[in-house]
Every structure is written in C-alpha cells, then in structure tokens.
Amino acid sequence: MTTTDMATTRSPLTLDDVPALTALLNRIDSADQLGDPVEEPSTRERLTMPGLDLALDSLAVRRGEDLIGAVVVDVHDSVDRDGRVRCQLMGGVDPDHRRQGLGAELLAWSEERAAELAAQRHPERGEAVFRISGGRDPEPGAAADAPLTGGADVRPLLDARGYRRVRSWLIMVRELPGxxxxxxxxxxxxxxxxxxxxxxxxxxxxxxxxxxxxxxxxxxxxxxxxxxxxxxxxxxxxxxxxxxxxxxxxxxxxxxxxxxxxxxxxxxxxxxxxxxxxxxxxxxxxxxxxxxxxxxxxxxxxxxxxxxxxxxxxxxxGFEQEHVYATYEKPVAPAGETR
Missing domain, CATH: 3.40.630.30 (Gcn5-related N-acetyltransferase (GNAT))
Incomplete structure (x- = not known):
C-alpha cells in the first residue's frame, strides 16, 4: 500500500504526539534549510504552554499512522500596545506532502479557530490580527526566480489569502570569545x-x-x-x-x-x-x-x-547580520463577515 492509498484523518494534537511532532518539525527544518532542529522536551513545552487547549486549539493531519501536518493557534490574553488582539498561527506540512492543499486547509482552519477564540477572550475587542511567520528572505544576490527556502515558500499562499508583510527581523550572530x-x-x-x-x-x-x-x-x-x-x-x-x-x-x-x-x-x-x-x-x-x-x-x-x-x-x-525573517499579518474579520 502506498502512502496515497492510506486514509487521511484529522484530529487534535495530544501529548502522545510529541515524538511524531518533533520528527515532523525536524523534517520541515531540514527541507527548509532552517538549521534550527528541535528536541522532544522543547516540543512538549510548546504543547503545554499555559492557556493552550490542545483539544480545541490544534489540528493534526495524519496519513495512516504518519503525522504529515499540524497547526496550533495561540491567542494572547492581553492586547498589544495598539489595542490589537494577537492571534498567532503556527504550523507546517511535511515536505513530502506539500502541494496537495494541506497547507491551505490548515491555515483556513487555524484562522477560523483563532477568530472564535479572539471573540471569546476579548468580547469587547477592537482590531484583531492573524500573525504568521513568512520565513526567511533570499540571500542577497539570489536569482529572482530561485526557489524560496527558509520557510518562505509559504508566501504565495499568504499573499493569496490577504496577508501582508508587516515586519522584518534580523538574525545577528557573534563569534565567541571574539x-x-x-x-x-x-x-x-x-x-x-x-x-x-x-x-x-x-x-x-x-x-x-x-x-x-x-x-x-x-x-x-x-x-x-x-x-x-x-x-x-x-x-x-x-x-x-x-x-x-x-x-x-x-x-x-x-x-x-x-x-x-x-x-x-x-x-x-x-x-x-x-x-x-x-x-x-x-x-x-x-x-x-x-x-x-x-x-x-x-x-x-x-x-x-x-x-x-x-x-x-x-x-x-560585534554582531553581524546573518538572515532576515518576515512576519505577515491579516486583519481578523468581525463576526459574521468574511475577507
């Protein structure tokens, strides 16, 4: 039986998924050339963060017994300095299962859940925003048609769903002792x-x-x-x-x-x-x-x-810039409206 013949199921993440989720994140890290692998204790700490209800705030996609995609929604208890509710969307799809619509599905689910959770936690809220990583910028001098790496291949999907780049973050490195x-x-x-x-x-x-x-x-x-x-x-x-x-x-x-x-x-x-x-x-x-x-x-x-x-x-x-990463945002539509 091939992986495409196996049943694809969707269910919340649980703490039993820590090993499988760690392996998934590391496959993504390797394929996207991030150089930032994770260990199981870190994955467990992410999934047990106060305020996170895995049964409601996460979704895992499995093909047979294999975890091939996951997303977690985190809505902050407090508004930011501009009075906005931050809705952080975090997830990814196994490199071998991309270009099958799973990323779009997980993003749509996470937006719906985040909007619901924002309304519950901040019923009198003003603006709320979905926030998501847009990956790493191409290296200076890279060809315009070069494949996007560093997680930036999500950008066409974000653009299509109305997200816009709102911030850039510099990763800076210094040798020690230096x-x-x-x-x-x-x-x-x-x-x-x-x-x-x-x-x-x-x-x-x-x-x-x-x-x-x-x-x-x-x-x-x-x-x-x-x-x-x-x-x-x-x-x-x-x-x-x-x-x-x-x-x-x-x-x-x-x-x-x-x-x-x-x-x-x-x-x-x-x-x-x-x-x-x-x-x-x-x-x-x-x-x-x-x-x-x-x-x-x-x-x-x-x-x-x-x-x-x-x-x-x-x-x-003595720090020197190594990479530039992007944050993307999209306003959350008021209840009953779509964007």
Whole structure:
C-alpha cells in the first residue's frame, strides 16, 4: 500500500504526539534549510504552554499512522500596545506532502479557530490580527526566480489569502570569545546573573521595557514562569542590572536551543534607565560568561525597525547580520463577515 492509498484523518494534537511532532518539525527544518532542529522536551513545552487547549486549539493531519501536518493557534490574553488582539498561527506540512492543499486547509482552519477564540477572550475587542511567520528572505544576490527556502515558500499562499508583510527581523550572530568589549561599570548598579527570586522583578522590567515596542503585549506570570524554567534556559549566563534598591533596570536572558550556540532570547531596559549603557553592560557580561562556558557563538533576533536603536548597539558589540525573517499579518474579520 502506498502512502496515497492510506486514509487521511484529522484530529487534535495530544501529548502522545510529541515524538511524531518533533520528527515532523525536524523534517520541515531540514527541507527548509532552517538549521534550527528541535528536541522532544522543547516540543512538549510548546504543547503545554499555559492557556493552550490542545483539544480545541490544534489540528493534526495524519496519513495512516504518519503525522504529515499540524497547526496550533495561540491567542494572547492581553492586547498589544495598539489595542490589537494577537492571534498567532503556527504550523507546517511535511515536505513530502506539500502541494496537495494541506497547507491551505490548515491555515483556513487555524484562522477560523483563532477568530472564535479572539471573540471569546476579548468580547469587547477592537482590531484583531492573524500573525504568521513568512520565513526567511533570499540571500542577497539570489536569482529572482530561485526557489524560496527558509520557510518562505509559504508566501504565495499568504499573499493569496490577504496577508501582508508587516515586519522584518534580523538574525545577528557573534563569534565567541571574539573581540574584547570594554564596558565601564555603571555607577550604583550591580551586573549579575539572575537568581530565581528575580523572576518576577525581571518580568516587571520586561513589561516596562517592551510597553512601547511594536506588537508587544504583556506576558502573564504563568507564561513567564514557563519561559523562565525552559529546559534550555541558561540563567547562569543570563544577566540583570540591579539598582541599589534591587530593581531590575535591564536584562539579557539566554537559552541554548542548539548545542554551542548561546541564544540571547530577550534584551531590554526600562525606559527611565535608557541611555546609561546598561544594555551594553548586561550583554557584555553574558557574552563573556558564554565564552568562558565554552560557547562558540551567540545569536539574537532584533526588530529591523527597533525604536530603541538596538541594531546599532548589536553592531557595536560585534554582531553581524546573518538572515532576515518576515512576519505577515491579516486583519481578523468581525463576526459574521468574511475577507
């Protein structure tokens, strides 16, 4: 029996799917040349994120016993800085089963579920938006007719369904140890690795730091706690800047998602503390600690239009742009309307 002869079924994901979903994500990663494979613990953490109901917010497509496609919907509990409800759509189709309409089917299902969930969680909402990754831009100099890689082959589908590119994100990389970084010690500030009792103070600093950033919405305590205790978290290599009262003024939080690569996941400074070199100081301490721990490189993601000038800071710290990824959005139609 060939795979095309097998029955195709649709059902929600369950935690029993962690091994199969991990394998699917890694097949997608390999085919799309992303270089970002996942492990089962990370997949399980994604599927057990607070606020996610797999029975309602996920859909898996199976051919026989094989998982060949999946999608998960995540609607934020809070609105972003512009009063919008963020509806994140995440999924993919096995490379061997593409061009069969499964991607369009999963996207249509996820939009319908996200719109329903947005209306439930935010009955008095204003605008809501579907948000989805548009993959990686072609490398400079690539031929105009070259096949899209890096997950960007989804873009024709997104264009056809009314999505538009709204943001670009730079992946920046720095070799470790690299050139030494001279960072004067900020007066009256302690630069240290965060202990667990600084989890909530760091979240409060993050809420303040990102309140004026595009697309940012407050992270609730339970989700922050999940992020803080990820199995890939490297808090001993993360850094916070504390004032004399113990207030977190700035932070750089890290994970090790790929062996030997220190991922600087979040960097921020409270608005009232900007301009004092604190972001530079916390990143410098993290890079130095990563080098001592044997990491060969550090990477981070930054909004290409960052209002705080973060790209200039990272350039000055020796980071170099490696890739550009895109975010696509589409407005959610009010109940009873279609777009």
């Amino acid at each position: 050139a030494p970084i001279d960072v004067p010690a900020p007066g009256g500030v302690r630069i240290i690795a965060p202990s667990d009792d600084l989890r909530e103070p760091t979240r409060e600093a993050h809420l303040a730091a990102f309140a004026d950033h595009w697309g940012s919405a407050p992270i609730p305590e339970d989700r922050w706690s999940t992020f803080w205790f990820l199995h890939t978290a490297r808090r001993e290599l993360s850094t916070v800047a504390l004032d004399a009262d113990g207030t977190v003024l700035a932070y750089a939080l890290t994970t090790e998602d790929r062996p030997g690569v220190l991922h600087v996941t979040l960097v921020g400074t409270r608005p009232e503390a900007r301009g004092r070199g604190l972001a530079r100081a916390v990143i410098a301490r993290t890079l130095a600690a990563g080098a001592v721990a044997g990491f060969g490189s550090a990477e981070l993601e930054v909004d290409a239009e960052s209002l705080t000038g973060a790209t200039r800071l990272y350039d000055a710290l």
